[in-house]
Amino acid sequence: MSIRVCARDNKTFRRLLEYYSDREKAARLFRKNGGKVVGELGCDVPDELIIAAGMFPYRIYAGECSHLIEADRYLEYSFDPVVRMQFEKLTDGTLNNEIDYLAISNSTDTLIRIYLYLKEIKRSEPEKPVPDLEFIDWLFTRRLIHQTRNEFTVRLFWEKLEEWSGRKITYKDFAEAASICNEDRVAIREIMKLRRAYKPRVTGSEALVIIGSAFYMDRREHAALTRQLYEDAKKWPEINGPRIFLTGSAQENTELYELIENEGAVIVGEDHDWGERFVNRDCNLGYSPVRAVVDQYMMREFSSKKAFVSQRVEALDREVEACGAEAVMFYMNAFEEAASWDMPSQRKSLAARGIKTRAFTKMSYPVSKNSALEPGLKTFIESLKG
């Protein structure tokens, strides 16, 4: 199953896959034409503001890194493997020709450390190729004082983007950028209905490509392609197989999804930031720009890192029900620990609702390093088929 022939043969999907696979393509062209690229580390960097400033948002990813010389030098062993690789690319010069600036959001505490370390490297070892950086110090506790503080934080980022871009961000700039991003989210949500349908027509692997390509291309074009693809995908063959919801570590490529779906299951939803959480909430243009950005990033579905156990239990129950999953797979990379504290309560709640679960914890990165994974998946999926 995974990415099927019907998708690969589709011209529109191929275009999205091209950007998903060649992630630097659009950013390089943008820079070649004199534009500035802002690398995003963390899933809570407001794309809308970067686009409003006339710059190009580019999400930092781990990819495949054959060496971790810088990461091993600067980072303690308990940084998770994905972050280690991202850090390597930020400090060994790999990203020097891809991005002009770096925005880091307080999406996990690991990234707070990365920000502090990069800041210290810039101060004490200025010869290192670390780009200019800005930290977006979100607070995710939902009280008025935190909402107000977040408005202050967004204003700081707004000012920094004006400094980086050398121009004022007007209301018109913001409204236009936010509208484009909203249109794109609407288009993605629409096609995701084909994934969540009683008889799905889009696989989880295909969904990851559709969503993830947005991080590496012009959003207006992405929205248009996604709308077109929705029309095409309505005619794609229906998918049979156990419906699985994936929770835990973010999957920035389709490797794990393809393994699962090749065993005959279909991933109908996930709560990580390379999947549907990205389109969970729109930027409300009825609010002032700063409030709209705060509302969007502070109030969307809880992340696995920045929420209480009870919130995560409710969120998972809610999402599993919404996509009609019959089983949940927990998949957590080594040293990415926070969600481990949610899992026993989540499993208990899911079991009470008749949802089967299977946990894979302390996983190595990339997925292919886990030799016991494939047999474990096979057994689990076979048990669901029975």
Add this chain to the structure above:
Amino acid sequence: MNNDNKNNAEPVRAQKSLKATAVAGAYQKEWFAGLKARVEKGEDFGYLNADVPMEILRAMDIPFVVNQWWAAICAAKRMAPKYYGLLNEQGYRDDLCSYCATAFAESLDPDDKVSGPWGGLPDPTIAITRLTCDCQSKIFELFAKNHGSELYVMENTQPRRVPPNWWELAPDRWEELYDPDRLDFAVEELKALISFLEAKTGKMFDINKLIEVMNLINEQESWYKKTRDLIAETQPAPVTVVDTINAVMQAQWQRGTRWAADHAKSLYEEIKAFVDQKRSSVPNERLRLMWLGRGLWHDFAFYQNFEEKYGAVFMWSMYLAMGADAYIRNNVEADPLRALAARYIGMEDFLHMPPWNANWFLHEAKHNRIDGVVYMVPENCMQALEGSYFVKKTLEDAGIPVLIFKADPVDARKWNRETMTGLVEDFIETRIIMGGKK
């Protein structure tokens, strides 16, 4: 580096020499018994993470216990293996967040009131933590649920500006230390905490009482400053960390009380008497060692393993030195809440953020004439990720060798004293004595 604990069947107890350490130990038992009696009578009882501004509860006379202090007690009573086993039984991983999760693990023990340390932890009615780590809110919520406590959380903001030498600015010029908006926000958080506590307990927060508490803390920490300076400047050292860590940490959690200020004074006077009598902890002192990281609560005797063979004395830990440099905020009367904000938001930054931690450690190493640094980094704690590369580089660039090793402050299961002793001995021989020329 970690090995099974099979060689540690017979734990060795550390030899302590100070009366003040014994007094603090005896006091905390008496105080804990008194606290339990208050809770049994129906008073509200708070359970706080160490970075929560406990001064507010002190001023409101709400009894409380500090999470890390209690974890240390559990570790010293060698309860950790049992508690982590309970975590495992309930589907939790038993190798995560040991320092912060000990009390949650204890709350899973049905026999806690019988076999727990000092008759177990009474049920808190309030649990308060700060969000200084992704796991913190989750662990505290689970803990609160098991005890039937109401959970309250406080946020954590990151500095944008980092002026050098924080320890020089902290006592009087804290406005220069932080971004003003961080302080403004922290004051708002304090007000929100006060409103919550007033509503929950029915007690009024009296700002005059807070001034009194803050001044008592200044008095207490000033004694620590004198003590730290005295030890730093005396060679051989009159005492080691085995005495100072326990004496200071136990009293630090009682800060803001007359007892704690008096105890700090007595600690100074006792050590001063040692110095006057030319009495030293290790008369053959040849090497002065600095311990970076949390206390090794389950094996304090480890610190003393190197005294006889090498004359190597662990004479510095953060516990006394943080008291000396991080807590004092003078002239609190002008704005006590802002002064408190300027204390509690900095603790994470001072200890865990480069370059503040690295520069302070170097300053202290020079002040204390340190020959080598042993730096314990836990492998399962995000909060302990504090730029160890920068710390090591800063110290070693100044000619002070550093040994970094993995170990856990409260979980003794993977600790092997023999192996770790060998590691430190090798460090002493090759890096300190032979200057890396072996």
